[in-house]
Amino acid sequence: MGKEIVALVDCNSFYASCEEVFNPDIIDKPVGILSNNDGIIVALSKNLKKLGVTRGTPIFKINKHLIRKNDIRIFSSNYALYGDMSARVMDTLSIFTPELEIYSIDEAFLSLKGFEYKDLTQYGREIKETVKKHVGLPVSVGIGPTKTLAKIANHFAKKHNFAEGVFDITDHPDHDKILRWTQVENIWGIGRQYAKMLRRNGITNAFEFTQAPDKWIQKKMTIVGLRTVKELRGISCLDLEKDIKPKKEIVSSKSFGNPVTDLQNLLEATSDYCTTAVKKLRSENQVASLVIVFLSTNRFKNEPQYANYAKVRLPLPSGYTPDFIHAANKILKRIYRPGYKYKKVGVMLADIIHQSKAPLDLFQPTYLDDDRKIIMDCMDDINEKMGSHKITYASSGIKKTWQMRREQLTPSYTTSWQHIPVVKAI
Ligand SMILES: [Mg+2]
Numbered sequence: 001m002g003k004e005i006v007a008l009v010d011c012n013s014f015y016a017s018c019e020e021v022f023n024p025d026i027i028d029k030p031v032g033i034l035s036n037n038d039g040i041i042v043a044l045s046k047n048l049k050k051l052g053v054t055r056g057t058p059i060f061k062i063n064k065h066l067i068r069k070n071d072i073r074i075f076s077s078n079y080a081l082y083g084d085m086s087a088r089v090m091d092t093l094s095i096f097t098p099e100l101e102i103y104s105i106d107e108a109f110l111s112l113k114g115f116e117y118k119d120l121t122q123y124g125r126e127i128k129e130t131v132k133k134h135v136g137l138p139v140s141v142g143i144g145p146t147k148t149l150a151k152i153a154n155h156f157a158k159k160h161n162f163a164e165g166v167f168d169i170t171d172h173p174d175h176d177k178i179l180r181w182t183q184v185e186n187i188w189g190i191g192r193q194y195a196k197m198l199r200r201n202g203i204t205n206a207f208e209f210t211q212a213p214d215k216w217i218q219k220k221m222t223i224v225g226l227r228t229v230k231e232l233r234g235i236s237c238l239d240l241e242k243d244i245k246p247k248k249e250i251v252s253s254k255s256f257g258n259p260v261t262d263l264q265n266l267l268e269a270t271s272d273y274c275t276t277a278v279k280k281l282r283s284e285n286q287v288a289s290l291v292i293v294f295l296s297t298n299r300f301k302n303e304p305q306y307a308n309y310a311k312v313r314l315p316l317p318s319g320y321t322p323d324f325i326h327a328a329n330k331i332l333k334r335i336y337r338p339g340y341k342y343k344k345v346g347v348m349l350a351d352i353i354h355q356s357k358a359p360l361d362l363f364q365p366t367y368l369d370d371d372r373k374i375i376m377d378c379m380d381d382i383n384e385k386m387g388s389h390k391i392t393y394a395s396s397g398i399k400k401t402w403q404m405r406r407e408q409l410t411p412s413y414t415t416s417w418q419h420i421p422v423v424k425a426i
Contacts, residue, residue, distance in 0.1 A: 026073045034077060
């Protein structure tokens, strides 16, 4: 195992830069991006920052005269555009490393382990130039032996013109000076409260922090703080998170508004929760092979108590809702006991794997290569376009008397075409 070397690549003023790609005439202008409903400034270009505007400023508080005089350009946020540009940046970055961690919409960590033979500053410049050429966006590159130091190197690269957007802090003669320049508030992972606490104790910058005794740090800031300080000292404690870990289980379960006693209602609820859980499974391109159903009475009530669960394994991993409803109903019939007031029933899917890893079977078609997948995709499409419960299963019932009380439920403003807010300007 060699030493860790990490590069943090971060897009400069990401949202504003995305707009600039498509509106080249605004490149040198002060640019601001508004929040979802155009209320406050959520992102701004360097030139707008220079005018003293900060993130979170309500648009109405910016002087009209200032806007006119400086030709400030204001945009609504276009998340479809930013998301797509982000994907292109990440694609380009993946050329430069076998291990990439997408940290946020505009930042990624690249492992450069084993690349030490290269001039890494030069390599960083190559990354920067390639992203500019492929996607049109400016980035800064910080390189260091740990993620926390790479963050600092990146911050330094952004703030100092001579670095031209790329800085490698590893074994740099000014290493300690740069840590002294880094205020505690700007250390990755140090929140505002901890920064205040450190200042109260006379620690104002990253260098001073590295000199604090481990015991004291652990006592004041737990193991998390200790990890940060070790990272600042050049000992890698935070690995790259390369794969977003697939969910181990998906649970769908709700407490009933009124207790439910009869099997039919419980079957309907189970079927409904199955539908929700399996839809979630498909939306993440996964399949599952284990179904668990649980039910229970209200243990806070002074009445006869019963709780139980059981599981069924499907012959092959599936994403086909009826496979799961069938299995879940079978389980429920097995564990149901009459004469109790049930408070809750739930469905859990487990043994979840990505569709691409699903095993093939010699003797029967799998969910992924027969009509079941086509039917599900079709149903998901229709429900997405027409409203989330347009097509559903008869087994979930029609009246759904078991449903939660949701008289105060607000519309799904952002996830349903039906609920999209309508604004009238008079
Ligand atoms: Mg950024």
